[in-house]
Amino acid sequence: MPISVHTDLIHRYDRPGPRYTSYPTAPHFSSEFTPVDWELAMSENNLTPDRDLSLYVHIPFCDTLCWFCGCTTIISRRKEASARYVDALLREIDLYAERIHPGRRVVQIHWGGGTPTHLSPEQIERVGRHLHDRFRVSGDAEISCEMDPRGLENGHIEALRLVGFNRASIGVQDFNPVVQKAINRIHDEALVGDVVARIRAAGFASINMDLIYGLPHQTPDSFADTLDRVRRLNSDRLAVFSYAHVPWMMPHQKLIHENDLPHPTDKALMLAHVVASLTEEDWTYIGMDHFARSSDDLAVAQRNGTLQRNFQGYSTRSGVDIHAFGMSSISQLPNAYAQHSKQLGAWYDAVEAGRLPLAKGVRLSPDDVQRRHVIMRLMCDMRLDFDALSEQLGVAFPEVFRRELAALDMFMDDGLLEKTHGGLRVTDTGRLFVRNMAMTFDAYLGVGQARYSRTV
Numbered sequence: 001m002p003i004s005v006h007t008d009l010i011h012r013y014d015r016p017g018p019r020y021t022s023y024p025t026a027p028h029f030s031s032e033f034t035p036v037d038w039e040l041a042m043s044e045n046n047l048t049p050d051r052d053l054s055l056y057v058h059i060p061f062c063d064t065l066c067w068f069c070g071c072t073t074i075i076s077r078r079k080e081a082s083a084r085y086v087d088a089l090l091r092e093i094d095l096y097a098e099r100i101h102p103g104r105r106v107v108q109i110h111w112g113g114g115t116p117t118h119l120s121p122e123q124i125e126r127v128g129r130h131l132h133d134r135f136r137v138s139g140d141a142e143i144s145c146e147m148d149p150r151g152l153e154n155g156h157i158e159a160l161r162l163v164g165f166n167r168a169s170i171g172v173q174d175f176n177p178v179v180q181k182a183i184n185r186i187h188d189e190a191l192v193g194d195v196v197a198r199i200r201a202a203g204f205a206s207i208n209m210d211l212i213y214g215l216p217h218q219t220p221d222s223f224a225d226t227l228d229r230v231r232r233l234n235s236d237r238l239a240v241f242s243y244a245h246v247p248w249m250m251p252h253q254k255l256i257h258e259n260d261l262p263h264p265t266d267k268a269l270m271l272a273h274v275v276a277s278l279t280e281e282d283w284t285y286i287g288m289d290h291f292a293r294s295s296d297d298l299a300v301a302q303r304n305g306t307l308q309r310n311f312q313g314y315s316t317r318s319g320v321d322i323h324a325f326g327m328s329s330i331s332q333l334p335n336a337y338a339q340h341s342k343q344l345g346a347w348y349d350a351v352e353a354g355r356l357p358l359a360k361g362v363r364l365s366p367d368d369v370q371r372r373h374v375i376m377r378l379m380c381d382m383r384l385d386f387d388a389l390s391e392q393l394g395v396a397f398p399e400v401f402r403r404e405l406a407a408l409d410m411f412m413d414d415g416l417l418e419k420t421h422g423g424l425r426v427t428d429t430g431r432l433f434v435r436n437m438a439m440t441f442d443a444y445l446g447v448g449q450a451r452y453s454r455t456v
């Protein structure tokens with residue numbers, strides 16, 4: 001059934017809040033968490049060698065700067081820069097592989113950035129083969145790569161397939177030429193169509209596309225047109241992100257003129273149209289910014305209650321530890337997170353000296369572990385099953401979280417959440433505001449100086 005969304009609700013709930021790809025969220029990681037703490041957390045975790053692994057590789061380089069970008073990137077066309085990076089990356093992979101039980105199975109690999117396909121086909125093959133050499137990668141592993149359609153050659157696609165990639169994620173953002181000029185990211189529909197055809201022909205099993213609403217010069221009509229054109233390209237998943245204009249954090253965003261940004265009402269209309277028109281067809285609104293075809297693994301995992309959420313967004317692989325490689329990347333264990341240095345120089349210094357390049361992290365308290373579990377189940381399952389949560393947490397969930405559950409009443413009053421036998425269920429419209437609901441379980445909100453993007 002299509003979901004219709006009142007713009008009133010969007011305005012009421014649109015406020016700064018975390019995206020909960022982790023809990024505690026990254027602003028609460030501390031530089032007092034040292035490599036020794038991380039080594040200890042890793043060694044404790046190796047005691048369960050049957051626990052599967054997910055690997056993340058961060059390639060920070062891009063040829064040109066998109067003015068809306070909020071990622072950790074290095075703009076460079078110099079091939080020597082990526083050559084040194086690849087050498088250091090292989091060294092870093094070795095540093096971790098020495099510390100991880102060799103019997104552990106890798107069920108998921110994701111390369112993000114920056115632009116992973118900034119690497120040459122030879123470099124892609126070298127890093128990919130090294131991961132396979134150092135880890136036991138399962139034959140049915142989900143191996144995905146973010147791609148920029150500009151400059152993507154057949155050699156890149158062949159190299160990716162050669163080292164096992166089977167999923168692609170393509171950045172589209174918007175097809176309107178006026179919008180593209182205002183964000184310094186120009187590529188036409190024909191190019192993206194050609195890239196999709198080449199990726200499909202090479203045997204990739206699944207394609208995701210990223211769009212952004214709230215960009216300069218976008219209107220509800222122009223964005224609806226982009227959405228129509230993207231739908232014709234037949235991807236399996238769509239991520240439709242809200243543009244976060246934070247020039248105080250990302251100074252290059254000052255290149256975008258605030259007067260050119262759409263009014264919040266128009267932005268709300270764009271989102272309402274995306275949700276209504278995709279769910280009218282064969283798309284499931286997973287939650288947050290993500291949509292998947294009803295037959296896609298993501299939608300199936302959500303129906304089965306096995307969906308997970310981590311730094312790459314939603315994931316089908318449950319019960320895995322994430323080990324990340326590359327500058328700024330974040331690893332996740334059951335009781336700790338660790339982030340690598342965001343400064344390329346500091347990352348090189350540590351890796352080339354044979355040290356883990358950690359900048360900060362956090363060890364989770366028992367309360368953190370409980371709250372993370374509740375937040376993740378809410379964001380993945382779109383419901384809270386009180387008996388199941390009591391059993392999983394080993395406490396009487398409705399009693400321990402009485403105050404937080406009372407704070408959810410306003411979502412029920414607005415028809416975003418409803419009581420079920422034994423729990424609560426997020427309504428179809430409520431999926432849009434699940435981040436706001438998760439915030440009621442966050443014990444860190446208001447602590448420190450953390451600033452977040454807006455929830456809608």
Ligand code: SF4
Pocket residue numbers: 061062064065066069070071073113114115148171
């Ligand atoms: S290609 Fe992606 S990571 Fe690179 S600048 Fe553009 S948006 Fe940022």
